[in-house]
Amino acid sequence: MADAFTxxxxxxxxxxxxxxxxxxxxxxxxxxxxxxRLPAGRICGxxxxxxxxxxxxxxxxxxxxxxxxxxxxxxxxPVDDPxxxxxxxxxxxxxxxxxRFTVAETLRMGAELNPGWDMAAAERIVRSGQVPMDARxxxxxxxxxxxxxxxxxxxxxxxxxxxxEPMSDLDPLARHDMSTLLMSEAVERGTTVLMSSHMLTExxxxxxxxxxxxxxxxxxxGDADALLPAHALVTGLAPGGDPAAALAPHTVVEYxxxxxxxxxxxxxxxPLSGDWVVSEPSLEEVLLAHLRSPDVPPLFTPGARTEAxxxxxx
Ligand SMILES: Nc1ncnc2c1ncn2[C@@H]1O[C@H](COP(=O)(O)OP(=O)(O)OP(=O)(O)O)[C@@H](O)[C@H]1O
Numbered sequence: 404m405a406d407a408f409t410x411x412x413x414x415x416x417x418x419x420x421x422x423x424x425x426x427x428x429x430x431x432x433x434x435x436x437x438x439x440r441l442p443a444g445r446i447c448g449x450x451x452x453x454x455x456x457x458x459x460x461x462x463x464x465x466x467x468x469x470x471x472x473x474x475x476x477x478x479x480x481p482v483d484d485p486x487x488x489x490x491x492x493x494x495x496x497x498x499x500x501x502x503r504f505t506v507a508e509t510l511r512m513g514a515e516l517n518p519g520w521d522m523a524a525a526e527r528i529v530r531s532g533q534v535p536m537d538a539r540x541x542x543x544x545x546x547x548x549x550x551x552x553x554x555x556x557x558x559x560x561x562x563x564x565x566x567x568e569p570m571s572d573l574d575p576l577a578r579h580d581m582s583t584l585l586m587s588e589a590v591e592r593g594t595t596v597l598m599s600s601h602m603l604t605e606x607x608x609x610x611x612x613x614x615x616x617x618x619x620x621x622x623x624x625g626d627a628d629a630l631l632p633a634h635a636l637v638t639g640l641a642p643g644g645d646p647a648a649a650l651a652p653h654t655v656v657e658y659x660x661x662x663x664x665x666x667x668x669x670x671x672x673x674p675l676s677g678d679w680v681v682s683e684p685s686l687e688e689v690l691l692a693h694l695r696s697p698d699v700p701p702l703f704t705p706g707a708r709t710e711a712x713x714x715x716x717x
Pocket of ligand 1: 428432433451452456457458459
């Protein structure tokens with residue numbers, strides 16, 4: 404069955420594949436109609452305002468949250484299949500480590516719990532942060548504890564690493580160290596990473612794929628390299644009538660007037676041929692404009708949207 408959902412029949416070419424995924428808490432939907440694909444080997448930023456549904460999505464992917472409707476596949480396998488368990492590691496905001504264990508004991512525990520454990524990689528991550536192996540976890544700084552938690556996650560040799568704001572408690576220097584470490588480990592092993600963060604510049608530096616949520620729905624999904632050039636910042640003399648008509652056939656994501664000038668962020672549809680100044684927006688400008696404009700239709704780059712005809716439910 405899995406082969407039906409991959410373009411070339413190669414089962415598992417998609418690290419994650421959601422179709423019509425939804426989660427309802429009481430009367431409110433935390434996630435609704437979520438359909439997307441994340442190709443294997445990509446570093447994907449999961450972006451959205453507070454309450455967008457990021458943790459809920461990560462909860463479904465880590466089997467901690469049961470979806471209300473739709474399905475999620477991990478490397479072609481329904482997420483509730485036990486086969487999925489050894490393939491992913493999860494690192495959340497709170498790192499549940501045993502405070503009384505030393506760092507060495509913590510890594511030994513990782514080895515005992517995970518059959519494919521890579522002790523050399525785990526020790527390399529700890530040592531590169533000068534974290535003493537004989538120190539008790541309870542005596543470590545927040546940054547050092549995060550490093551140990553990263554070592555536990557990477558030592559598992561996951562194919563998919565799911566991170567929920569893992570670096571929120573780190574200072575800028577430690578954050579930089581950890582993101583460099585994360586990228587080098589992920590690239591070296593071809594690990595797929597899905598990482599939620601509110602730090603847009605961090606995501607811009609690290610991620611080559613993006614999943615943008617707002618109000619429990621997808622706003623944008625796909626290749627970062629394709630999402631950005633699909634937009635332009637346009638400045639010109641404010642038109643008298645409807646700005647959307649003046650900028651047609653382009654989709655106006657955000658529009659504001661300052662004095663006699665307008666500034667617009669548009670999704671381009673062909674060349675921009677007005678008497679305007681046109682520049683390429685930053686990722687941050689594109690993300691913020693989309694998050695501020697919930698009525699603009701969502702944008703998927705080719706391949707990022709799950710085809711409805713494959714109607715699979717896990
Ligand atoms: N266990 C729960 N019971 C009821 N409602 C919940 C529960 N978990 C999440 N929600 C609701 O679901 C919605 C999405 O929450 P979620 O934690 O997934 O968002 P988020 O994007 O991770 O937010 P943040 O950036 O603040 O961490 C919110 O409205 C939240 O109140």
